[in-house]
Amino acid sequence: MNQKITMLALSAAGLAVLLLFPVVIPNPYYIHLAETILIYAILLFGLDIVVGYTGQVSLGHAGLFGIGSYATGVLVFKLGAPFWLAIPASVLGAAVFGAILALPALRVTGPYLAMVTLAFGTIVQILINEMSFLTEGPMGIKIHKPMLFGHKLSEVEYYYMVAALTVLSLIVVHRILKSNLGRAFEALRDSPIASDCMGVSVYRYKVYAFVISAGFAGLAGSLYAYSEEYISPNTYNFELTILFLLAVIMGGRKTRSGALIGALIVVMLPSLLSDIALFRKIAVAAAVLGVIGSGLMLAQKRTTVRGVIVPLVATIGLAAVSFKLDNMVEWRLTIFGLMTLFVVYYLQDGIVGFLMSFIGRGRRHVKAVTAHGVAPFAQLGDSRNTGGVPLLRVDQALMQFGGLKALNQVDLSVAQGSVHGLIGPNGSGKSTMMNVLTGIYKPTAGKVEFDGAVISGRTPSEIALGGVARTFQNVQLFGEMTATENVLVGLHNTFASNVFDVMLQTPRYRREERLARERAASILDFVGLADLANEEARNLPYGKQRLLEIGRALGLNPRLLLLDEPAAGLTAPDIRELMAIIRKIREHGITIILIEHHMDVVMALSDVVTVLDFGQKIAEGAPAAVQSDPKVIEAYLGGSSEQAATPSTTH
Numbered sequence: 347m348n349q350k351i352t353m354l355a356l357s358a359a360g361l362a363v364l365l366l367f368p369v370v371i372p373n374p375y376y377i378h379l380a381e382t383i384l385i386y387a388i389l390l391f392g393l394d395i396v397v398g399y400t401g402q403v404s405l406g407h408a409g410l411f412g413i414g415s416y417a418t419g420v421l422v423f424k425l426g427a428p429f430w431l432a433i434p435a436s437v438l439g440a441a442v443f444g445a446i447l448a449l450p451a452l453r454v455t456g457p458y459l460a461m462v463t464l465a466f467g468t469i470v471q472i473l474i475n476e477m478s479f480l481t482e483g484p485m486g487i488k489i490h491k492p493m494l495f496g497h498k499l500s501e502v503e504y505y506y507m508v509a510a511l512t513v514l515s516l517i518v519v520h521r522i523l524k525s526n527l528g529r530a531f532e533a534l535r536d537s538p539i540a541s542d543c544m545g546v547s548v549y550r551y552k553v554y555a556f557v558i559s560a561g562f563a564g565l566a567g568s569l570y571a572y573s574e575e576y577i578s579p580n581t582y583n584f585e586l587t588i589l590f591l592l593a594v595i596m597g598g599r600k601t602r603s604g605a606l607i608g609a610l611i612v613v614m615l616p617s618l619l620s621d622i623a624l625f626r627k628i629a630v631a632a633a634v635l636g637v638i639g640s641g642l643m644l645a646q647k648r649t650t651v652r653g654v655i656v657p658l659v660a661t662i663g664l665a666a667v668s669f670k671l672d673n674m675v676e677w678r679l680t681i682f683g684l685m686t687l688f689v690v691y692y693l694q695d696g697i698v699g700f701l702m703s704f705i706g707r708g709r710r711h712v713k714a715v716t717a718h719g720v721a722p723f724a725q726l727g728d729s730r731n732t733g734g735v736p737l738l739r740v741d742q743a744l745m746q747f748g749g750l751k752a753l754n755q756v757d758l759s760v761a762q763g764s765v766h767g768l769i770g771p772n773g774s775g776k777s778t779m780m781n782v783l784t785g786i787y788k789p790t791a792g793k794v795e796f797d798g799a800v801i802s803g804r805t806p807s808e809i810a811l812g813g814v815a816r817t818f819q820n821v822q823l824f825g826e827m828t829a830t831e832n833v834l835v836g837l838h839n840t841f842a843s844n845v846f847d848v849m850l851q852t853p854r855y856r857r858e859e860r861l862a863r864e865r866a867a868s869i870l871d872f873v874g875l876a877d878l879a880n881e882e883a884r885n886l887p888y889g890k891q892r893l894l895e896i897g898r899a900l901g902l903n904p905r906l907l908l909l910d911e912p913a914a915g916l917t918a919p920d921i922r923e924l925m926a927i928i929r930k931i932r933e934h935g936i937t938i939i940l941i942e943h944h945m946d947v948v949m950a951l952s953d954v955v956t957v958l959d960f961g962q963k964i965a966e967g968a969p970a971a972v973q974s975d976p977k978v979i980e981a982y983l984g985g986s987s988e989q990a991a992t993p994s995t996t997h
Contacts, residue, residue: 364509368502378573379613381505384512385569387609390593391519391602392562397591398599399523400555401535402455405587406447406463409470410560412582414440414567416474419487419577424480429492429572436568437561444560445553452552467587475579486578489571508569515562516602518849522558523600524712525848525859526834526841531555532600533824533835540822542806543784543815545839545902550807558845588683589615596689598696607697622673629665636661660688714830714870714879715863722868723903723934737762737937738783738906743792745778745961752778754961755792760906760954765928765938767952767969769945771981774958776941777819780910783939784816785809796906811839815904817895819911819941825884829875829894832883833866836901840865866901873897873927889920896927900936907931908939913947925951949973957981 368377389411396404417436421427427435451462474481481487491499492507499507522528530551533541538548571577593612598604618624640654664684671677693700740758744751753775760766770776781787783794785806794802801809810816815836824832840862843855870876873893878886883894892912899907909928913921921944928951932938942948948955949969957965957972959981965972972978 361513364513368505372502374501377501377505381501381508381573382570383606383609383613384508385566385573385609386590386593386612387606388512388515388569389563389566389590390597390605390608390612391515392559392566393590393594394599394601394605395519395523395531395555396559397594399528399531399535400552402452402552402556403457403460403591404463404556404559405460405591406466406470407559407563407590408582408584408587409467410440410444410447410563411567411570411586411590412470412474412579413443414564415571415577415582416481416487416567417564418568418571419489420480422489422571423482423487429494433565433568437564440564440567441557441561444557444563447560448553448556452549452556464584464587467582468584471579471582474582481579484579486576487571488576490575492572504572508573511565511569515565519562520602521851522845522848525855526838526843526862527551527554527845527848529827529831529835530838532827536824536826537822539786539806540818540824541835543786543810544836544898545807545810546835547805547807554845585616592685592689596685596693596696598698598700601696601698604696604698622668622671626665626668629661629668633661633665657688711828711831711880711882714828715860715867718864718867720861720864720868722865722872722900723936735762736760737797738939739795740779740783741793741795743779743782743794744790745775745782745787746790751961753782753789756958756961756963758956758963760937760939762905762937763932763935764953765932765940765951767948767955768939768941768958769943769948769955770958773960774981775961776958777910778961779958780816780908780939780941783809783908784814810902813902813905814908815899815902815906816908817892817899817910817912819914821888821891821895823883823891823895823898826882828880828882829870829886829897830863830866830879832894832898833869833901834862836869836898837862837865839902869897869900870894872900872930874923889916889923892916892920892924893927896931900931904936906937906939908941910941911943912940913942913944921947945973 367380371377389407393404393407396402414436417439418432421432421435422429447463447466451459451466454462475483477483478485491501491504493499523531530541530546531554533544533546534548534551534555541551542548589612593608594605596611597606597608618628636658640649640658643649643654644651689696695702736759738758738760740756743753743756743758745753756775756779758779768776768779778787782789782802785801785804785808789802792802793800796809796812796814799812801812801814804812824835827835841855841858843852843858846852847855867876867879870879873896875890875893875897878890883891886894896907896909896912912928913924916924925947928938928940932951940948940952952969954967955965955969955972956963957975957978959977964977964981965975967975
């Protein structure tokens with residue numbers, strides 16, 4: 347409740363500042379400056395979706411910004427289109443070009459994506475410059491402020507129009523990022539593999555994020571064209587691209603306040619770097635603040651001397667060097683680059699993240715709800731009377747990596763409603779089999795059938811939505827999301843709402859969100875994590891992280907659940923809790939494939955056990971029979987049945 351009151355108070359204060367700014371500071375220059383900051387903030391709201399949430403590095407947003415500007419410029423200059431037609435056209439045009447860029451570009455990652463998007467921005471600038479028949483080339487385009495009922499808006503009136511659209515953009519972005527779409531975007535950044543295996547297609551949602559982001563860039567570009575009343579190709583250059591990226595990183599990712607601070611940086615930094623005297627004052631002030639901040643953090647034992655020495659020397663050094671420079675024109679890009687490196691290394695959460703950390707406040711999350719008797723699964727099955735009908739069948743699976751056969755002609759049949767153990771020494775092919783079953787690997791030969799349909803060759807997200815869920819050998823949780831939000835990613839498949847439902851908060855979306863949160867609460871209660879529903883996943887004890895991963899998989903309402911070494915690294919009490927939960931899952935009619943090195947767990951839970959060694963199946967049958975099989979004993983211990991009675995329980 348206190349957080350809500352604080353947020354309402356801050357929102358009211360922000361709106362008051364926007365409304366009163368032209369009254370308190372009537373100077374047209376400063377009004378125009380504030381207007382430009384708000385326009386850039388709109389672009390950065392969208393760019394943060396790509397950079398902050400999905401973790402992609404885009405250097406093409408200056409080009410998308412230019413497309414938005416020139417779409418408005420051409421429509422107004424050539425056709426005399428009104429603003430209510432030009433602005434939506436700019437948004438749509440930038441979104442279309444964003445999709446054209448994203449569809450091929452997002453198949454690559456890291457530096458390759460940065461290079462592709464940078465090339466796109468460069469091509470856009472060149473085309474704007476060369477297509478003089480449409481864009482007037484280097485001469486640029488002059489337009490006037492929007493006309494409303496025959497009245498041309500003044501600078502102050504246009505400021506209020508921009509302010510209204512900024513607030514509207516902030517609300518829309520906030521709604522998107524707090525919805526199932528926002529959770530999907532964030533999941534992509536933390537673990538793309540886990541996202542795919544939760545039914546969230548990595549490629550598809552990267553494209554969604556990029557297109558939405560491009561739309562906001564188009565809106566910003568359109569407003570910028572009206573604001574400046576003149577646009578030319580030189581505006582949308584490489585320096586602006588770097589400034590946008592620097593602004594998002596420096597302001598603070600995953601925060602709308604960070605985007606506003608970043609917009610202030612974009613507008614003010616070029617001016618600051620063009621005035622050497624002003625730059626010297628700022629450099630000295632930064633050095634003084636660095637010394638004071640470092641002293642406070644050392645006194646509070648929040649850091650070490652080693653942790654502050656490099657940034658402290660850097661800020662003091664910058665202040666000293668500023669007095670050696672005669673002008674800043676030749677050093678602007680160098681300063682931008684050094685600032686970017688500094689922020690990436692020492693302010694990874696940006697200014698807002700640093701300040702929140704300094705005052706001991708973390709990121710705000712929507713509080714979890716209570717289950718209210720909602721069932722954890724949409725449809726409860728019955729594991730009895732299935733008659734051993736196969737739910738999953740693997741036929742002569744071959745998985746070859748060069749000359750290595752990780753799986754060599756393996757057959758597997760898993761009966762519906764059973765717990766099927768899959769064991770073997772390290773390197774025997776168990777995890778490879780898991781990856782083949784879930785679509786991460788496409789088998790070199792052979793096929794996988796689930797419920798009578800061939801699923802080998804399908805994508806992980808398609809297989810997951812078809813009823814096959816999994817956990818991972820190494821925990822793959824979404825660390826910055828709460829336990830509830832992790833399970834909600836598993837429940838992503840329950841949403842039929844589209845992005846417009848989310849933006850408008852339609853009754854359909856609100857109903858789906860409420861039901862999903864209630865089911866998430868029920869699932870967390872089912873796996874014994876109800877008391878930790880609001881805790882970030884990265885802060886949970888290791889044993890609880892294992893249970894949360896199972897709970898997230900259950901959000902898919904699977905018919906088949908694949909558990910990859912769920913007891914690895916757990917204490918004895920945690921293992922007992924895990925076994926009880928696996929039994930409960932089986933009682934709900936969910937078929938389980940259990941990969942595990944703890945033989946006591948496998949033998950106690952499994953109906954059938956299959957043993958792999960060097961990619962081949964060497965034994966299969968009831969747990970007791972497999973446990974005494976000489977081939978199994980030899981595979982584990984390198985000896986015969988006379989040397990050891992059972993495989994070790996500690997492998």
